[in-house]
Amino acid sequence: MNSNDSAPVGHGPLPARPDLPDLVAAHERGPYDAVEARWQQLVLTWQWHRERHELRAPGRPYPGIVxxxxxxxxxPTLRQLYPFTSHHTLCFSSRTTYPWVLLAPAVDPLIDGRFRIRQPRSSTVIGYADSPEEAIALVTAHLPAGLGPAVGPVNSTG
Incomplete structure (x- = not known):
């Protein structure tokens, strides 16, 4: 066992790493599969991080990313976009590969349990929400018209 995988004394073992979907294979199958695999991967990974945090730092708040x-x-509108996180901030891309195309607002889960919704690629705050559902409603209210499913990489040859 790796010393990084041991829990503090008296707290029992840390949860095992989750089995994640094969993101490379999903990308090879196309944008729809890449988006679905990425959603699965993010939820599983952040659940694991939260469980580890709860064992290592009981009573300390954890941002509401899960x-x-x-x-x-x-x-449904957000589910078709490619999600990614950066420093607990949830972002949505219209492309499944870098460089990301960010047209949807981003959401920051705050340590006090609220959520801050920001304009894409900006620190400009659209608003705050008290629940994840309210935050997502605010995001969808600020989506550009006609935003469709995420697409794969842009072919640079032609």
Whole structure:
């Protein structure tokens, strides 16, 4: 066992790493599969991080990224975009590969349990929400018209 995988004394073992979907294979199958695999991967990974945090730092708050991901994944318009996180911020791309195309607002889960919704690629705050569902409703209210499913990489040859 790796020393990084041991829990503090008296707290029992840390949860095992989750089995994640094969993102490379999903990308090879196309944008729809890449988006679906990425949603699965993010939820599983952040659940694992939260469980580890709860064992290592009981009583210390953990940002509400897991319920936020679940609420966003349940919203059909957002579910078709490619999700990614950066420093707990949930972002949505219209492309499944870098460089990301960010047209949807981003959501920051705050340590106090609320959520901050920001304009894409900006620090400009659109608003705050008290629940993940309210945050996602605010995101969808600020989506550009005609935003469709994420697409794969742009072919640079032609």
């Amino acid at each position: 319920p936020l991901l679940k609420a966003a994944r349940a919203e």
